[in-house]
Amino acid sequence: MWSLTKATILTLSSTYFLLTTFAFPNSDPLETQQTRDVNSLRARNIVSDSSAIQGSYDFIIVGGGLAGLVLASRLSEDSNHTVLVLEAGESGDANITQINTPADTYYDSLVGSEYDYAYQTAQQTGCSNRNISWPRGKVLGGSSAINGMYLVRPNEPEINAIHSINPNDTDEFWTWDSYYASMKKSETFGAPSADIAAEAGIQYNAASYGSSGPIHWSYPGETFNLVGNWTPSLATLGVPSNPDPASGDNSGAYITTSSINPSNWTRSYSRSGYIDPLPPRSNLDILPSATVTNIVWKSGTSGNLTATGVQWASSSTAAKQTVNANKEVILAAGTIGTAQLLQLSGVGPSKYLQAAGVDVQLDLPGVGQRLQDHISGSLIYGTNAETAGDEHAAGVATAEFLSYINSATAYVNLTTLLGSDSASALISSAQAEVDSSASSLLPLGDSTVAAGYKAMYDTITNQFYSSNSGQIELLLSITSTSVLIQAAIQHPLSVGEMYITSDSVFNYPYLNPNYLVHDADLTILREGFKMARLISQASPISAYLTGETTPGSSVSTDDEWDTWIQGAVGTEYHPTGTCAMLPLELGGVVSPSLLVYGTSNVRVADASVYPFELSSHLGAPTYGLAEQASTIIRDYWNGVSTNPNATTTSSSSSSSSTSGSQESKNNGAFPTFAYGSRGIVCATIACLAGCMMVL
Numbered sequence: 052m053w054s055l056t057k058a059t060i061l062t063l064s065s066t067y068f069l070l071t072t073f074a075f076p077n078s079d080p081l082e083t084q085q086t087r088d089v090n091s092l093r094a095r096n097i098v099s100d101s102s103a104i105q106g107s108y109d110f111i112i113v114g115g116g117l118a119g120l121v122l123a124s125r126l127s128e129d130s131n132h133t134v135l136v137l138e139a140g141e142s143g144d145a146n147i148t149q150i151n152t153p154a155d156t157y158y159d160s161l162v163g164s165e166y167d168y169a170y171q172t173a174q175q176t177g178c179s180n181r182n183i184s185w186p187r188g189k190v191l192g193g194s195s196a197i198n199g200m201y202l203v204r205p206n207e208p209e210i211n212a213i214h215s216i217n218p219n220d221t222d223e224f225w226t227w228d229s230y231y232a233s234m235k236k237s238e239t240f241g242a243p244s245a246d247i248a249a250e251a252g253i254q255y256n257a258a259s260y261g262s263s264g265p266i267h268w269s270y271p272g273e274t275f276n277l278v279g280n281w282t283p284s285l286a287t288l289g290v291p292s293n294p295d296p297a298s299g300d301n302s303g304a305y306i307t308t309s310s311i312n313p314s315n316w317t318r319s320y321s322r323s324g325y326i327d328p329l330p331p332r333s334n335l336d337i338l339p340s341a342t343v344t345n346i347v348w349k350s351g352t353s354g355n356l357t358a359t360g361v362q363w364a365s366s367s368t369a370a371k372q373t374v375n376a377n378k379e380v381i382l383a384a385g386t387i388g389t390a391q392l393l394q395l396s397g398v399g400p401s402k403y404l405q406a407a408g409v410d411v412q413l414d415l416p417g418v419g420q421r422l423q424d425h426i427s428g429s430l431i432y433g434t435n436a437e438t439a440g441d442e443h444a445a446g447v448a449t450a451e452f453l454s455y456i457n458s459a460t461a462y463v464n465l466t467t468l469l470g471s472d473s474a475s476a477l478i479s480s481a482q483a484e485v486d487s488s489a490s491s492l493l494p495l496g497d498s499t500v501a502a503g504y505k506a507m508y509d510t511i512t513n514q515f516y517s518s519n520s521g522q523i524e525l526l527l528s529i530t531s532t533s534v535l536i537q538a539a540i541q542h543p544l545s546v547g548e549m550y551i552t553s554d555s556v557f558n559y560p561y562l563n564p565n566y567l568v569h570d571a572d573l574t575i576l577r578e579g580f581k582m583a584r585l586i587s588q589a590s591p592i593s594a595y596l597t598g599e600t601t602p603g604s605s606v607s608t609d610d611e612w613d614t615w616i617q618g619a620v621g622t623e624y625h626p627t628g629t630c631a632m633l634p635l636e637l638g639g640v641v642s643p644s645l646l647v648y649g650t651s652n653v654r655v656a657d658a659s660v661y662p663f664e665l666s667s668h669l670g671a672p673t674y675g676l677a678e679q680a681s682t683i684i685r686d687y688w689n690g691v692s693t694n695p696n697a698t699t700t701s702s703s704s705s706s707s708s709t710s711g712s713q714e715s716k717n718n719g720a721f722p723t724f725a726y727g728s729r730g731i732v733c734a735t736i737a738c739l740a741g742c743m744m745v746l
């Protein structure tokens with residue numbers, strides 16, 4: 052999340068400087084040749100001519116975004132498997148300097164470019180009827196190529212709640228221990244220099260991060276005095292500094308890690324981390340500018356749907372082409388793209404599919420339902436201190452300066468925000484609204500989807516609200532000439548839906564997250580902004596701020612805050628929930644092994660599967676999710692039977708398991724998820740037991 056101020060365009064000379072210095076920090080006169088060599092090396096597994104791809108692959112990955120390229124890299128480690136990635140966007144090579152340069156995130160952003168889908172939500176009744184912009188990356192690397200580069204770990208209770216809400220997770224793929232190990236697998240931590248750590252007030256525990264993974268978790272090469280004032284100011288408001296935010300407790304105030312490669316101060320993202328360093332792999336092809344239009348299903352079979360492949364096209368007017376999948380189709384097209392593609396392929400709520408002119412293959416009501424997002428806004432202050440925006444305006448273009456990324460954050464729990472009496476009152480009133488919220492927010496009217504919403508709602512109001520879990524994220528942004536203190540809600544009870552309105556992938560779907568429709572969300576966000584204002588008045592940062600310009604002193608009563616909030620807030624860029632990992636009777640779309648219910652060989656592995664929002668930017672957890680997905684898929688097809696990170700070993704004959712255990716014991720045969728089977732009945736009983744334990 053950041054302030055999208057497009058400022059001075061880099062001069063030609065600084066662009067040259069970036070090209071040479073960023074690609075080759077210790078450059079010499081051979082660098083032009085080196086640049087050419089490296090660009091061709093980067094392209095080793097990327098196919099520019101679609102006629103070069105094969106007619107069939109073992110795995111077809113739809114979407115070469117954050118998760119998709121993790122999967123591509125890991126699945127193709129098995130030389131016995133062939134892998135194809137179809138990515139709708141371009142390779143990104145034409146604008147690689149903008150992708151690579153962290154500061155371009157603010158000063159020459161790719162948001163709004165051809166690498167951005169630039170979606171718009173439906174009019175938001177909770178936000179003064181505004182249509183709100185929803186950027187999403189459309190390029191190799193997906194949103195990780197254009198995002199704000201915050202790397203924040205979710206907290207342990209949230210991840211364990213994913214496991215609890217999925218009693219069919221008998222292999223414990225989604226417990227904290229398993230997930231934490233997967234997240235670490237994707238990481239290499241880089242400590243800040245002593246000077247940077249001292250000036251910014253950075254504390255860390257290197258042991259809480261991975262040390263040999265593809266994505267760099269690091270800190271900028273330059274920082275500012277304002278940043279160092281963040282954690283002491285929060286401490287005066289009862290938000291303690293957290294010296295170790297990456298080992299399971301992410302609450303409190305800290306300077307978080309960013310996805311920066313500290314050896315050359317460039318963006319570390321799924322393409323640069325997982326694909327570019329690979330040697331040529333004859334079993335991996337990545338095709339950009341290839342939009343998948345639909346999954347192709349095996350005809351004439353009863354029971355589970357089986358995908359035989361996909362169709363894709365290079366544009367809305369180009370002819371469709373077909374490529375076959377010998378083993379699986381893996382959807383990694385993101386929260387919007389994956390649900391859209393399932394619906395276009397006849398899998399989703401039949402009512403919406405029929406209205407869009409799509410033949411229903413499988414009525415799976417959860418697809419596209421419970422769409423939710425973090426919503427945020429900014430208070431703006433004048434300052435007498437130097438900001439990164441000032442340095443940029445002055446033309447500073449060192450590699451260290453151009454690596455500066457906002458990263459001061461704080462996750463604040465409900466009691467600290469509201470005080471214990473008001474927090475208890477809010478919890479009680481929210482709990483009383485669960486049924487009315489389910490019926491008003493989810494017009495589809497499906498009872499399983501509503502049951503899943505209520506399970507999510509109970510998890511938030513019974514567990515997260517009364518725990519140390521952050522309900523508000525506060526952030527400091529100094530990349531304009533002003534200072535922004537931002538607030539973002541973390542566990543919204545407001546959810547909505549998305550659905551296709553035509554049978555073409557090239558037409559954008561209807562997107563409605565129902566921002567701030569639930570009154571608890573508005574209250575929590577209002578209190579978050581009040582705390583943001585208190586930060587501006589807290590020492591030591593107050594000495595550097597010269598007055599609030601937005602919204603200013605005309606906003607002080609609750610009504611005034613609410614009116615301002617509804618007119619001012621926007622996305623924190625973290626939509627999720629459209630292909631939720633939940634039991635089928637809770638309107639789930641995928642099982643704990645990420646298999647789409649009612650299909651035998653289609654999985655989803657991207658940010659769409661979280662059953663509720665995490666108190667985290669979604670990039671870091673999605674690297675872990677994609678690593679875990681890769682392990683699940685490889686183990687299944689390689690006949691490995693158990694999750695080594697599980698605390699208990701599940702039995703292959705357990706009748707209470709659904710797809711998870713059955714798949715992992717199949718030694719390479721197609722998964723045999725029994726749709727509507729005895730396993731579901733047992734899972735329901737286990738789920739009810741789990742819900743009772745939550746209560």
Ligand SMILES: Cc1cc2nc3c(=O)[nH]c(=O)nc-3n(C[C@H](O)[C@H](O)[C@H](O)COP(=O)(O)OP(=O)(O)OC[C@H]3O[C@@H](n4cnc5c(N)ncnc54)[C@H](O)[C@@H]3O)c2cc1C
Binds near residue numbers: 139191385
């Ligand atoms: C502007 C912005 C700022 C953000 N800032 C941060 C941040 O600071 N920190 C953080 O942790 N997270 C941030 N995020 C969120 C984070 O980047 C996403 O949560 C994450 O990238 C999601 O990963 P994904 O694999 O699910 O989807 P994506 O990374 O979006 O990848 C999906 C890919 O699928 C492709 N695709 C879609 N449909 C099709 C189709 N039909 N055929 C073929 N390909 C298709 C897309 O083109 C895209 O490349 C930000 C996101 C945005 C947009």
